Amino acid sequence: MASTIGETGKGTKSTQSGQSGAKKLKKTKEGTSVEDKIETKDDEGSITDDIRNADFYHGLIPKTDAEALLKKEGDFVLRKTEHNSGVIVLCISVKTDGEKVKHFVINTDTNKSYFIDPAHKETSVSNLINFYKSSKTPLSAASNAKLKKAIERPPWGINHDAIFIVKKLGQGAFGEVYLAEYVSEKGRERVAVKTMKGEASRDARNKFLKEARMMRKYDHRNVVKILGVAVHEHPLMIVMECCEGGAMCSYLKKNGKTMPMKEKNRFVAEAAEGLAYLEKQQCIHRDIAARNCLLSGKANTVKISDFGMSDDKAILHDDTLEKVPVKWLAPEVLQDRIYSLKSDVWAFGVLVWEIYSNGAEPYPGLTRLQTRAKIVLTDYRMKMPDDTPGEIAKIAIQCWEKNADKRPSLSGILPDLKKLADK
Numbered sequence: 001m002a003s004t005i006g007e008t009g010k011g012t013k014s015t016q017s018g019q020s021g022a023k024k025l026k027k028t029k030e031g032t033s034v035e036d037k038i039e040t041k042d043d044e045g046s047i048t049d050d051i052r053n054a055d056f057y058h059g060l061i062p063k064t065d066a067e068a069l070l071k072k073e074g075d076f077v078l079r080k081t082e083h084n085s086g087v088i089v090l091c092i093s094v095k096t097d098g099e100k101v102k103h104f105v106i107n108t109d110t111n112k113s114y115f116i117d118p119a120h121k122e123t124s125v126s127n128l129i130n131f132y133k134s135s136k137t138p139l140s141a142a143s144n145a146k147l148k149k150a151i152e153r154p155p156w157g158i159n160h161d162a163i164f165i166v167k168k169l170g171q172g173a174f175g176e177v178y179l180a181e182y183v184s185e186k187g188r189e190r191v192a193v194k195t196m197k198g199e200a201s202r203d204a205r206n207k208f209l210k211e212a213r214m215m216r217k218y219d220h221r222n223v224v225k226i227l228g229v230a231v232h233e234h235p236l237m238i239v240m241e242c243c244e245g246g247a248m249c250s251y252l253k254k255n256g257k258t259m260p261m262k263e264k265n266r267f268v269a270e271a272a273e274g275l276a277y278l279e280k281q282q283c284i285h286r287d288i289a290a291r292n293c294l295l296s297g298k299a300n301t302v303k304i305s306d307f308g309m310s311d312d313k314a315i316l317h318d319d320t321l322e323k324v325p326v327k328w329l330a331p332e333v334l335q336d337r338i339y340s341l342k343s344d345v346w347a348f349g350v351l352v353w354e355i356y357s358n359g360a361e362p363y364p365g366l367t368r369l370q371t372r373a374k375i376v377l378t379d380y381r382m383k384m385p386d387d388t389p390g391e392i393a394k395i396a397i398q399c400w401e402k403n404a405d406k407r408p409s410l411s412g413i414l415p416d417l418k419k420l421a422d423k
């Protein structure tokens with residue numbers, strides 16, 4: 001019997017090998033000394049050499065990403081996935097004639113034979129795939145899933161080998177964020193690389209790669225661009241445009257007191273521009289704050305980043321309240337955990353407050369618990385810093401309307417904010 005995900009054949013062992021990436025010291029053309037290749041490691045129960053570099057091998061891409069690549073009946077990819085109890089296995093995902101995508105675990109036995117159905121074994125994974133493809137034998141009788149066309153890695157599938165780490169930039173929720181150089185057909189470019197530690201759970205990995213999936217949809221000068229993901233080995237990496245100016249809140253803390261007002265007004269307008277774009281895409285970001293606005297290039301252009309909590313559902317009910325940024329949350333989120341585009345509008349109001357208070361922590365002197373109580377029970381609102389331009393303060397206060405429906409939209413306030421920034 002063929003074993004699909006969730007019903008692997010008992011008494012069999014999944015494909016195994018495992019390999020460690022080499023450490024190298026490299027120099028760039030420009031003479032910049034690149035510190036190191038990050039040490040990479042394949043999963044223990046993992047890949048065999050015959051298919052390691054195959055175009056249709058997609059590494060640890062999540063099921064959702066694999067399914068999106070399979071358009072026609074018979075389209076298939078080879079990928080790694082976490083099977084029962086944290087074991088990483090190889091699997092074939094294939095579109096069936098019933099339009100569904102089915103996932104089949106590749107098993108191996110003590111003789112190092114590879115098989116889906118024990119009735120047919122081969123000496124390598126590539127031979128096994130070739131057999132099913134050329135003979136048009138279904139992977140299982142029940143599914144009638146046949147391998148017709150191997151789907152190549154999409155342009156956003158990046159090799160770990162193409163990434164050269166320069167230095168650490170910061171700490172993310174799942175692992176370090178590095179400044180790196182990415183070598184592609186286009187040449188060598190500076191990028192930021194968010195990493196995820198190897199021992200992370202399937203849940204954490206899906207969350208990490210969901211951020212990449214969300215980012216792939218967006219293309220705007222005020223939103224951090226993703227270049228791709230490296231998922232063949234550990235650590236998993238999200239490769240994105242690098243904003244060397246760092247987080248806006250750090251910049252404000254350092255330079256806020258001496259910054260021209262015009263620059264602060266521009267920060268507001270550019271953040272609003274990125275957010276109005278995301279609003280149009282129906283993206284609820286859920287973590288709008290100065291720490292998640294990065295600054296890029298000589299002009300310190302504002303770019304919205306950190307899509308780790310974002311979603312494209314119109315309204316989102318999230319009961320987990322795990323690690324939530326209480327001081328940026330709207331009353332309906334604090335009370336009922338209801339996120340919407342309008343809860344992002346509330347957070348934008350708090351971001352405006354941060355900009356004119358030079359990166360101070362919102363609700364100064366209040367704990368998270370006190371803040372929550374004052375907003376929910378007494379409708380408390382912060383006073384905008386004294387030197388906030390009047391019209392901008394007015395807009396920020398509208399963003400803090402108790403009734404979410406009465407809050408303006410980002411696209412509605414953008415023209416005024418742009419006009420004020422150009423003054």
Ligand SMILES: Nc1ncnc2c1ncn2[C@@H]1O[C@H](COP(=O)(O)OP(=O)(O)OP(=O)(O)O)[C@@H](O)[C@H]1O
Nearest residue numbers: 169170171172173174177192241242243247306308
């Ligand atoms: N594209 C980038 N360019 C430059 N620096 C970056 C970039 N992305 C992230 N960083 C740096 O890495 C830090 C951590 O990144 P980020 O906040 O996105 O990680 P995270 O995993 O979402 O963490 P958390 O959820 O705790 O905020 C940022 O504060 C910033 O200093």
